[in-house]
Amino acid sequence: MIDRLAITETAMDMKLDGRLRSAKPRIAILIPCYNEELTIAEVVAQFRAELPDADIYVFDNNSTDRTVEEARAAGALIFHEKRQGKGYVVQSMFRKVSADVYVMVDGDGTYPAAEVHRLIEPVLNDEADIVVGSRLHRDATSQFKTPNRLGNRFFLYVLNYTLGARITDMLSGYRAFNRGFVKGVPLFGGGFETETELTIKALNRGFRIVEVPVNLTTRPEGSFSKIRIFRDGFLILNMHGGMLHRSLDPVQENLRYDRIAEGNTCAPRLRSARRVRACRDTPVHAARCSAPAGSPAPPHTQK
Numbered sequence: 001m002i003d004r005l006a007i008t009e010t011a012m013d014m015k016l017d018g019r020l021r022s023a024k025p026r027i028a029i030l031i032p033c034y035n036e037e038l039t040i041a042e043v044v045a046q047f048r049a050e051l052p053d054a055d056i057y058v059f060d061n062n063s064t065d066r067t068v069e070e071a072r073a074a075g076a077l078i079f080h081e082k083r084q085g086k087g088y089v090v091q092s093m094f095r096k097v098s099a100d101v102y103v104m105v106d107g108d109g110t111y112p113a114a115e116v117h118r119l120i121e122p123v124l125n126d127e128a129d130i131v132v133g134s135r136l137h138r139d140a141t142s143q144f145k146t147p148n149r150l151g152n153r154f155f156l157y158v159l160n161y162t163l164g165a166r167i168t169d170m171l172s173g174y175r176a177f178n179r180g181f182v183k184g185v186p187l188f189g190g191g192f193e194t195e196t197e198l199t200i201k202a203l204n205r206g207f208r209i210v211e212v213p214v215n216l217t218t219r220p221e222g223s224f225s226k227i228r229i230f231r232d233g234f235l236i237l238n239m240h241g242g243m244l245h246r247s248l249d250p251v252q253e254n255l256r257y258d259r260i261a262e263g264n265t266c267a268p269r270l271r272s273a274r275r276v277r278a279c280r281d282t283p284v285h286a287a288r289c290s291a292p293a294g295s296p297a298p299p300h301t302q303k
Contacts, residue, residue, distance in 0.1 A: 130208070
């Protein structure tokens with residue numbers, strides 16, 4: 001039997017979350033951190049200067065240096081995630097923080113805080129559910145190490161080829177979200193594949209994606225990336241392959257939703273409503289159900 005109450009609640013939540021209140025929107029800056037004592041205080045200060053009324057959260061992931069002390073001294077709200085991995089931190093951030101607009105940015109000081117206004121504007125205007133700060137946009141002049149640039153290009157090609165998308169940066173750590181996406185899409189990846197999961201789920205579920213160019217800068221001397229190219233590259237490809245398989249099989253996708261961690265408050269509503277919306281929420285099947293033969297997938301927007 002279809003749980004009509006759950007479906008009604010989900011629809012109401014989507015309607016409320018898809019638009020911002022007439023009152024001043026609550027903006028949350030979410031900063032996942034692991035051993036970023038050299039940069040985190042400056043990152044917090046820069047975003048405080050750009051958005052004085054925003055709440056700034058630093059989610060520490062078992063740092064062994066002074067990341068927590070530096071972030072607290074800079075005025076950030078501190079949370080801890082004991083499960084090691086950026087994906088687990090993102091899950092915790094999305095679950096614990098309540099806001100109307102969310103900005104996620106790395107704590108390494110490589111993303112420009114001044115661009116945050118361009119990221120949140122489409123969300124505030126209800127023109128996008130997700131805005132990605134694209135480091136590989138044609139108008140961006142980012143500073144990449146050669147292996148990182150090649151890796152980003154390769155994963156981007158695989159994504160766009162298999163899903164028929166036109167994304168320019170699938171691995172950016174600088175993004176803005178509306179509440180509907182943050183509270184409505186459960187995440188499972190525990191590591192650096194989390195950006196891949198965010199991108200693919202946004203595409204598969206028809207969320208509105210906007211990309212704006214941002215210029216990535218290099219880390220300061222003494223600061224080191226936590227990414228391991230081969231290990232994390234394998235995780236990214238595995239995430240991509242697994243999600244592509246499930247997107248072609250809505251039954252498996254439903255089973256996956258049924259295994260949502262107990263701590264995810266979205267689980268009770270999503271499970272029953274998801275079965276009713278399986279065709280609509282899976283673009284491959286939605287295209288077969290409703291689109292004329294030969295119709296192209298709807299493009300995302302670039303700014």
